[in-house]
Amino acid sequence: MSNHRRTAPIYLQLARKIQDRIDSGDLPAGSRLPSEPELCAEFDVNRLTIRQAVAELERAASVEIRRGVGTFVRVPIARVSIAVDPRSQRFDLGSLTTAVPRGTAADAGDVADGGERITAVTPAPGTPADVGAAGHLRCDPAELSRLESVIVIGAEPWGVSSYWLKSSLLPEELSAPGRVDNVVRVLAQSAGIVLEYDWRAFSAIGADIGDADLLGVPAGTPLLVREGVSCTPDGEPVLFVRRRINGERARFVLNFRPDGEG
Structure with a gap:
């Protein structure tokens, strides 16, 4: 892992781990991300960190946040x-x-x-x-x-x-x-x-x-x-x-x- 990744803020490191799962197919398009409590328990971080990571993924168009429903992996954009x-x-x-x-x-x-x-x-x-x-x-x-x-x-x-x-x-x-x-x-x-x-x-x-x-x-x-x-x-x-x-x-x-x- 590069030094940049090691020293990046925790929420960015978490966002990259989730992105890796999306890229590998472990979280396929249309699938729902684990809930905030589940992600907090898995990565041993607080809810604010989870929300920052998910916001970063949303900004990158990797996930879609559906208020009151959950966060879902987006279909890849056709380039x-x-x-x-x-x-x-x-x-x-x-x-x-x-x-x-x-x-x-x-x-x-x-x-x-x-x-x-x-x-x-x-x-x-x-x-x-x-x-x-x-x-x-x-x-x-x-x-x-x-x-x-x-x-x-x-x-x-x-x-x-x-x-x-x-x-x-x-x-x-x-x-x-x-x-x-x-x-x-x-x-x-x-x-x-x-x-x-x-x-x-x-x-x-x-x-x-x-x-x-x-x-x-x-x-x-x-x-x-x-x-x-x-x-x-x-x-x-x-x-x-x-x-x-x-x-x-x-x-x-x-x-x-x-x-x-x-």
């Missing part, structure tokens, strides 16, 4: 890697096509198997975000519609997206809240166009109240942001998207050498 090869990945087929694994849980509301749920479709109201999108799409904000969606993997929301496009291009399938398999593909197929990446930018923010509510996370939770313009093959901008993803559930990978190179 999605979105690989981008800037020399070969040109066509925008929608991130869900290959990046998001298909879910199997039935308890996903009206979204399952990696689809999207459109939550709102409105004319762009002229906020700074709408004005910024209009600048990227080289048009007046009054020409745009804004579409909001939630992406779900299994039973948990994975990300929220805001899409801007000219209202004249908005297909009927995307004109009202409801489930769709993939917003980008529906748009491309309905308009009869091929969409290509023009540019993408990456950043990180803390979840605001709206995004936090949709993602089921506390306000301020780190979110990965992926935004940019998709265009036609001749460079005409068609779509601006701003996607916010739970920072615990995804990572972006840029591969600068094609497969086969050392």
Whole structure:
């Protein structure tokens, strides 16, 4: 055991011992942790230490505290890697096509198997975000519609997206809240166009109240942001998207050498 582990506070040492049991499968997902009195007796510590250890595990998303019921091991969070090869990945087929694994849980509301749920479709109201999108799409904000969606993997929301496009291009399938398999593909197929990446930018923010509510996370939770313009093959901008993803559930990978190179 490292010196750090030997000198760590008692509650952290206890949290790591419980985490080891979770990792080994001794405490499988969905199982209930022993009660506070049982843990106090087993580890010869007081209730405050137990509560500090459990709070640490909850902060790490390893357990879920159900008030009045007990503490349960959480199902492992699905972490999605979105690989981008800037020399070969040109066509925008929608991130869900290959990046998001298909879910199997039935308890996903009206979204399952990696689809999207459109939550709102409105004319762009002229906020700074709408004005910024209009600048990227080289048009007046009054020409745009804004579409909001939630992406779900299994039973948990994975990300929220805001899409801007000219209202004249908005297909009927995307004109009202409801489930769709993939917003980008529906748009491309309905308009009869091929969409290509023009540019993408990456950043990180803390979840605001709206995004936090949709993602089921506390306000301020780190979110990965992926935004940019998709265009036609001749460079005409068609779509601006701003996607916010739970920072615990995804990572972006840029591969600068094609497969086969050392």
